[in-house]
Each structure stands twice: as structure tokens, then as C-alpha cells.
Amino acid sequence: MxxxxxxxxxxxxxxxxxxxxxxxxxxxxxxxxxxxxxxxxxxxxxxxxxxxxxxxxxxxxxxxxxxxxxxxxxxxxxxxxxxxxxxxxxxxxxxxxxNPNNTNNNSSRKLFRDTGNAYIGGVSSGLAYYFGVDPLWIRILWVFLFFGFGTGILLYILLWILMPAAKTTADKLAMSxxxxxxxxxxxxxxxxxxxxxxxxxDVADRISNANYDDVNQKVKDKSRSFFDTLRKIIKFIFTIFSKFIGVILIIMGASTLIGLTIGLFTVGVADLFNFPSIDFANAVNSTNLQLWLVSTIALFAVGIPFFYILILGLKILSKNIKSLGNITNFTLLGIWLASIITLVVFTVKEINEHIYTESVTVKTELAVTSKDTLYVKMSDNVNNYRSSSSPLYRNGDDFKIIMTNDSIRKLYNTDVRLIFRSSKDSLTTISVEKIANGSDFQTAKQRAKNIDYNYDFTNGNLELDPFLLTSFEDKFSNQRIKITIYIPEGAIVWTDENTYSFHRNTREYKDILDNGFEEHFLEVTKNDVLCLDCSKRSKYNINMDINMGDSSIKINGDSSRLDTPKVPTTPRVPAKTKNN
Known part of the structure; x- marks a missing residue:
């Protein structure tokens, strides 16, 4: 060797x-x-x-x-x-x-500033060499751009900064x-x-024209000195700005790469050693792809562009940073494209797991007549289960992983929707609709059937579970419960305050109970209710007159009228008593 x-x-x-x-x-x-x-x-x-x-x-x-x-x-x-x-x-x-501009090898010319024949920065002479024309025509074109369009100054300054000067003999040969x-x-x-x-x-000839040449040279020297100084100032400003951009790019690239690396290491270790905190991520991963593999692919897909951002920032700050080479660049490009394609396939597969929706409905008749009172509340059965104390193991109180008394993992979800409607007959019924998503109708229907939801009805008291349970193997498939209670006209319903957040009283659900009616006795009418013990009546049974100076407003039900004659304020609140 x-x-x-x-x-x-x-x-x-x-x-x-x-x-x-x-x-x-x-x-x-x-x-x-x-x-x-x-x-x-x-x-x-x-x-x-x-x-x-x-x-x-x-x-x-x-x-x-x-x-x-x-x-x-x-x-x-x-x-x-x-x-x-x-x-x-x-x-x-x-x-x-x-003519220095004439050459037979036009295709190999390189663009330089010809400072040897420059009046300002040598841009015109350099362009003349590049295009093979007389510099006079380029200078005339600049004058036309300066006064014709007004953009010539900025363009000239930009070329002045970007075009290197032909300093060495090799540069001058490349220019020609x-x-x-x-x-x-x-x-x-x-x-x-x-x-x-x-x-x-030719010194004798120059002496005879000494005054002319001296003035001409002084003009060129002064103009060149002024514009060289101006160019240095502009170049200094651009250099400072570019260095600032370089620092920003370095911080952006380095911080992202460090964050991705730490995240990959954390997820990978947690997945390989089956840490409890990783169960939450597995619960929402319907494709069953290993999380450490997903994290690695995400690292390449996101990290490689930020790696080049980091390299770009380093090159802006230091000209000594060399390129990675074609082999490295093409290798990283191939890895990045493969990662992007894999992530797209993974995302499409994940979306496909939730594309279809199916439901299973169970209706049960309750022993409540039009002369009875129905009491509704949410139960506290959730205390029968335990959940991990790890904050990574749960998503607030809405979605978490719990352990049953048999030490079986279950997905706990509070997506329970409660709706009250008036019955078209004399029967009180409860409809429990279990809803889930899946990659096809059959899978979605099976996941809906697997939802575990319970309620208890005893002597007019209806206790509803405020949660639903699903198998961990079914993953999170947007499982939810829709409870609709049909009550005959004349019956009275009383709801506990803990049902407030479960009501769905928007127009699409046609719920006859408004939020705020909790813990009041409400008589069911046709598609409506009448509050029997409200101190402040709902919009359905408010009747009052309000004085406003010389005018008054009369409110009757959900309509209002403005009268100019002054009348005394006399609130009228009808009430109805019910013997239970």
C-alpha cells in the first residue's frame, strides 16, 4: 500500500x-x-x-x-x-x-463579471462575453431598462451580487x-x-491625448469606486440576512431531528418492552402495524427533509461544508420515497378501517304508563373498574383503558347520547342503538354487537351507564351509544342533574328536553313538555307583560308583541299540579 x-x-x-x-x-x-x-x-x-x-x-x-x-x-x-x-x-x-468576445466555443462559456473593462461592476462586459456581443449594446439595454421599466436597477444589483468576478486566468478563459x-x-x-x-x-499617442484620457480614467475610477462601495454594502446586508436565515434553518432542522429521535427511541423502547403506556397507541392502531416500525418510517419521512434543511443552514454559514455526494443523496431519496409510500399505504388502510358504519338496535318496553312518573339518572358503575394511573394510559375521562374484575383489558368510552321523545302510543320504551365503524358492513356490525352497555330499571327508576365498554381487540372504531326514551303523553319525567352532558337536544335529534330542565317534574305533551315546578317557565309556557316607559312588551308562549300604551306589569304563570 x-x-x-x-x-x-x-x-x-x-x-x-x-x-x-x-x-x-x-x-x-x-x-x-x-x-x-x-x-x-x-x-x-x-x-x-x-x-x-x-x-x-x-x-x-x-x-x-x-x-x-x-x-x-x-x-x-x-x-x-x-x-x-x-x-x-x-x-x-x-x-x-x-474582438475578445468572439469565440467558436459559445456553449462552454461561463458567466463572470469582467472587472477589467468595467465602468460600474463589470456586469455588462461579462454579459457581452457570455452572449458574444459588443458591451455597448448591453449598456444601452441597461439604460433602456433603467428609464423604461424601472426594474433595471434591482436586476443589475442582483446580477452584481450573484455573478462572480473573473479574477484568475482560468476564470477569464471560461468567460470567453x-x-x-x-x-x-x-x-x-x-x-x-x-x-x-x-x-x-503607444505612450507618445497617449501623451498627445493626455487630458482626454486622464478625464476618462478619472470618471471610470470614481464611478467604479462608488459602485464598488455600494456593492459591498448591499452584499454585507445580504450576507447578514443569509447568515440569520442559516441559523434559523439549523435550529429548525436540529430541533426537529432531535425531537424525532427522542420520540422514536421512547416509542420503540415502550413497544418492545410492552410498557402499559403504549396500550393507548395500540388501541387506536386498527392496522396492527408495529408502532416501532411506524415510528421509524415517520422518522425517515419527516427527518430526511429536515436533515437537508440542517445541511443547507450549515452551508449558508460555512462555505467549507461539502456536498454529501450523489450516492448518499440518491440513497436518502430512495429511503424517503419508500417511507412516504409506506405512510400513505398505512394511512389509507387506517382510514379504510373506519369507512363503513353499522348499528344494532335493541328496544325494550318499560312499565311506565301515562299516569306514572319516570325517574332517570346516570349510574356510578364506573367505580367497579380500575384504570392505570399513568397519564399516557388515558385520554381524559372520555376514552381510557380499564381493567375488569377478571383482569381483562377493555376500552372505556363515554360517547353516550340521551334523547327523550313523546310516544305515539301509551307505551314507554327505551331504544338502545349500538353504533360502530369498520372496513366493511359485516365488520362494523360485529363491532357494534360487541359493545357492552347496561342499564337498570326498577319501580319507575331508570339508571343508565354513562359509558360503554368494548373489546381491546376491536380497537377504537368510533363506538357509541344512542339511547332514545319514548314517553307517552300525560306521563311525568324527572331527570337527574348528572344527565345534563348526555342530552342531545339539537334539532336533528328532536329531543323534547332542553338542558336546564334537570331535576324538575316535566309533563310530557305532544312533542313537548310542561314544567310543573319551575319558578322560571320555559319558552313553552311563559306569559307576562313587561313595561318599558310608555310602551310594553307582551310575551305569550314563543311569540311577542310591542304595545305603545302603558300597562302595569302583571306576570301570569300558569301551573298544573299532578297527583301521583
Whole structure:
């Protein structure tokens, strides 16, 4: 196994194999020897090293990866051999520069700001290189956008911030669309020296036009200095704002991942060791899928996007954070898609378990005639059962898991609905409707039959259980009880105060008892009741006159009338007594 050497190439550190290092060293030495008599040898070598470092960076996925001999040979093939580019100096001295924007490789151009020919930020010159046109036309277009639409300033500032400046020779070659190899780097550097030489040759002409050139240069320098300062201020503001966004993303991603991990660990441990608190989650899981598996899938489905949010925040704060690599990205993408699909299937299956509703109704006649009084209350049989003291084991008092005297788990539910209606005959009947959901009608009907609900009737006293019990194996399937008591006209009903929360007196249930009539004797009439001992009459039997200055309001039953003559206030409350 070859040794690994750490090298610093153009300011970037790389781990390189010993054989690869020796080949790279010989290659750079050969380039240096071929440029012995060339002007700008140091600049050419620096640009070549920068280009090689850039190519290495594209191939190194993570910081610990070692550059191999194959990668060095691949880069040498891209850059070319030194002996292929030995060019006579006089060719560059006599070669016309031509239009810098003209190139035959338009498709490989990259967008940079040309600061060498800039009046403000070099955006126009850079765009001219990219599109292969004269910079004058781009500048005329900016003037039109500035004064024509008013959006040109914002667009120019945005491009100024986003477009990098062409600083190195490699950047300038990429801007003009030329391949970045030894030949073109050498040519570009020599062009710079040729331009300097030409400037000395034209010094006489510049002296004759000294005033014009001096004023022109001062205008360019001042405008460039002002806009460079403005650009730095705007860039600083955007940098601060982006760093703030990065911190927010890091906090959001990290906190979510930590919360999901803790939740997964808690649920997984509780499920594997059968902690009592996990029974509540199992009671509402109709698909019987293992909770630790559901938690793991949810962790991947939710956690992977927040993981990338965390990585994005870190990249905003630090430019040294490298990408995860295509293999890792595609692997995480596959896991995320599989998790999403599994959760969708799980959710659809869970919904399907509650899509159908069926009921079972049992009607029983009660020994209450039109001359009798029926007393109704909710029983306290719930004290016969015990429930866990764990707060995770129950959902308030409405839904919980209890243990019977035989140590059998049952689902306890208080979804009991109590309705009173007047009977169409002389019979008093109680209708107990058991309702449940299921994946099909047969399953829903069987779950409804399995509901355990009881009541007791003795000597005119009806005690209703305020809860229902279901088998733990039936899970929570929206089981509920609907009790409808039909009472003949003339009979009297009295309800305990503990029935208040079970009444369903909305219009759809057609309940003749309003909330607030508890613990009062009520005579049943046709689709109505008459309170026999109310100090404040209901809307059904209120008759009174109310004085309001020179006017009065007369209320009779559920109607009212406003009279202007003044009359004394005389409340009239009819009452009816009943001999029991």
C-alpha cells in the first residue's frame, strides 16, 4: 500500500497517493522547464496549479479522499502535455488580439463579471462575453431598462451580487469560452504582457491625448469606486440576512431531528418492552402495524427533509461544508420515497378501517304508563373498574383503558347520547342503538354487537351507564351509544342533574328536553313538555307583560308583541299540579 502525502496546491490541501504525487510533480516540473524563456512564467504556473486544484476539487467527494494515479492521469489529459504547447514568442507579439468576445466555443462559456473593462461592476462586459456581443449594446439595454421599466436597477444589483468576478486566468478563459489548458493559459498571460508592451509603444499617442484620457480614467475610477462601495454594502446586508436565515434553518432542522429521535427511541423502547403506556397507541392502531416500525418510517419521512434543511443552514454559514455526494443523496431519496409510500399505504388502510358504519338496535318496553312518573339518572358503575394511573394510559375521562374484575383489558368510552321523545302510543320504551365503524358492513356490525352497555330499571327508576365498554381487540372504531326514551303523553319525567352532558337536544335529534330542565317534574305533551315546578317557565309556557316607559312588551308562549300604551306589569304563570 502506497504512502499518502499531504500537499498544498494553489492554497487547497489534498491527500494524494505517493505515485500520483511523483507523476504530478514531474508534470509541473516539465511545464516549468518548457516556460523557461517565456514572459510571465510565474503567473502561468500559478494559473495552471489553480486549474489543477479546481479539477481535483471536482473529483474529491469528501475531505479524507485520496487523489489516485488515475485521477492525475485524467487531469493531465485534460490540461495537455507541455511539449504540445511550445510556441514562439514572436507569434504572440505580432498576433492581433481581435474582438475578445468572439469565440467558436459559445456553449462552454461561463458567466463572470469582467472587472477589467468595467465602468460600474463589470456586469455588462461579462454579459457581452457570455452572449458574444459588443458591451455597448448591453449598456444601452441597461439604460433602456433603467428609464423604461424601472426594474433595471434591482436586476443589475442582483446580477452584481450573484455573478462572480473573473479574477484568475482560468476564470477569464471560461468567460470567453476557451478550454482551460496549458496552451490557453500561456496565451492569455502572454496577451497581458503584449498589452503592457503595446501600451509603452503607444505612450507618445497617449501623451498627445493626455487630458482626454486622464478625464476618462478619472470618471471610470470614481464611478467604479462608488459602485464598488455600494456593492459591498448591499452584499454585507445580504450576507447578514443569509447568515440569520442559516441559523434559523439549523435550529429548525436540529430541533426537529432531535425531537424525532427522542420520540422514536421512547416509542420503540415502550413497544418492545410492552410498557402499559403504549396500550393507548395500540388501541387506536386498527392496522396492527408495529408502532416501532411506524415510528421509524415517520422518522425517515419527516427527518430526511429536515436533515437537508440542517445541511443547507450549515452551508449558508460555512462555505467549507461539502456536498454529501450523489450516492448518499440518491440513497436518502430512495429511503424517503419508500417511507412516504409506506405512510400513505398505512394511512389509507387506517382510514379504510373506519369507512363503513353499522348499528344494532335493541328496544325494550318499560312499565311506565301515562299516569306514572319516570325517574332517570346516570349510574356510578364506573367505580367497579380500575384504570392505570399513568397519564399516557388515558385520554381524559372520555376514552381510557380499564381493567375488569377478571383482569381483562377493555376500552372505556363515554360517547353516550340521551334523547327523550313523546310516544305515539301509551307505551314507554327505551331504544338502545349500538353504533360502530369498520372496513366493511359485516365488520362494523360485529363491532357494534360487541359493545357492552347496561342499564337498570326498577319501580319507575331508570339508571343508565354513562359509558360503554368494548373489546381491546376491536380497537377504537368510533363506538357509541344512542339511547332514545319514548314517553307517552300525560306521563311525568324527572331527570337527574348528572344527565345534563348526555342530552342531545339539537334539532336533528328532536329531543323534547332542553338542558336546564334537570331535576324538575316535566309533563310530557305532544312533542313537548310542561314544567310543573319551575319558578322560571320555559319558552313553552311563559306569559307576562313587561313595561318599558310608555310602551310594553307582551310575551305569550314563543311569540311577542310591542304595545305603545302603558300597562302595569302583571306576570301570569300558569301551573298544573299532578297527583301521583
Amino acid at each position: 502506497n504512502k499518502t502525502i499531504n500537499i498544498n496546491l494553489a492554497g487547497t490541501f489534498f491527500h494524494i497517493d505517493e505515485d500520483a504525487f511523483q507523476k504530478l510533480q514531474r508534470y509541473l516540473e516539465a511545464i516549468k522547464n518548457s516556460l523557461t524563456t517565456t514572459q510571465g512564467q510565474t503567473e502561468i504556473l500559478a494559473d495552471i496549479e489553480a486549474r489543477i486544484a479546481e479539477l481535483f476539487g471536482e473529483r474529491v467527494i469528501h475531505e479524507r479522499q485520496v487523489v489516485s494515479l488515475n485521477e492525475v492521469e485524467e487531469i493531465i489529459n485534460i490540461m495537455g502535455q507541455p511539449e504540445d504547447y511550445i510556441v514562439d514568442e514572436e507569434i504572440f507579439d505580432d498576433e492581433p488580439t481581435g 469560452g476557451k478550454p482551460i489548458n496549458i496552451s490557453n493559459i500561456e496565451e492569455k498571460v502572454k496577451e497581458g504582457f503584449s498589452n503592457v508592451k503595446g501600451s509603452f509603444d
